Amino acid sequence: MGRLLWNEPRSRHIFTIEDFTTDVLAIEHIWNLLGYKGRPVVQGFTRVADQRVAGLVDDYGSVEAAIFDEGSDEPSEAEIENAQTELKQAVAGEPRLTEAEDEFTERRQLARDAAFARLVKEAYDDTCAMCGQSRETPDGRPEVEAAHIYPKEQNGRDDIRNGIALCRLHHWAFDSGWLSLADDYTILVRDCPDRNGYHEFKQLEGKRVRLPSDERFRPDQRFIAKHRELHGFKNSS
Known part of the structure; x- marks a missing residue:
């Protein structure tokens, strides 16, 4: 059609469009x-x-x-389940730190986001890996969140091994650089005794986080090392 309209000067055809929509x-x-x-x-x-x-x-x-x-632009349940299957299968291979540019369409990425959150929370039994709390709303929804170890803002990959389940407080503390992990999965705390919250977080220092019973889903050292590097921690394991 494009060739006939613009690249064929000998054409004597006239084209009309009779069926169209403006709702696009x-x-x-x-x-x-x-x-x-x-x-x-x-x-x-x-x-x-x-x-x-x-x-x-x-x-x-x-x-x-x-x-x-x-x-709705939201992915269907079937799409999320398909994404869950893909993420589970991916743990059989070597983890990649980041997502490739334009690797997924917008809708498929939404499905992966939902699948990642479900699988990480499920792997940790809806329990915060740091404090062990498993709070619920009155209607039974868990408070725990799925955190990226190497953050999404850095294009961190939706890999279950790049995930850890944390309550909202410790998710914030982990993302903001208060907390990190050593190679032996013990908790590291930023040394800022003059800041509010330090003494509360200090109580966690040296404790080993709760890990998924399925070893395939445990945090990979590549992601942990990048989190420490990002927030200026040294590995003290």
């Missing part, structure tokens, strides 16, 4: 669906790489469903 996604959103995040939007026709279209079909069932179907 913004071009920026479509590019996000295809994994072209942050790239300039081209004008006119451009060919989309086959693997990007295949990823879109895997996520939504068809290109039409991705663009025209109404409803």
Whole structure:
């Protein structure tokens, strides 16, 4: 069609469009669906790489469903379960520190985020690895959160071995650099006695964190070492 419209000066055809819709996604959103995040939007026709279209079909069932179907952008339960299967299978190989750029479409990444959180909390039995608390809301939802050891802000990978279950307080303390882990899984505490909270966290120093019973899901030393490096800790195991 593109060739007939623009690259064939001898053509005497006239093309009319009779069936169309104005209810479509913004071009920026479509590019996000295809994994072209942050790239300039081209004008006119451009060919989309086959693997990007295949990823879109895997996520939504068809290109039409991705663009025209109404409803939530949240991944389905089936998509999350598929992502869980992929993450479980990934622990059989060597862990990679970061995600490859544009490795997943936006929807597939959302499914992986949900799958990562579920699997990490399940591996730790909904219990904080540092304090051992397993609080619940009145309706039974666990308070514990799935933390990335090498953080998501650094493009840390959604690998179960890059995860640890922490209560909200110790998740914050771990992410902010109050706490880290030694190679023997004992807790390290930042030496800042003049800061509020130091004496509370100091009580955890040297204690060994609770680990998943399934050794495949225990934190990998690569991620732990990068967390220490990021926050200026030395390994004292």
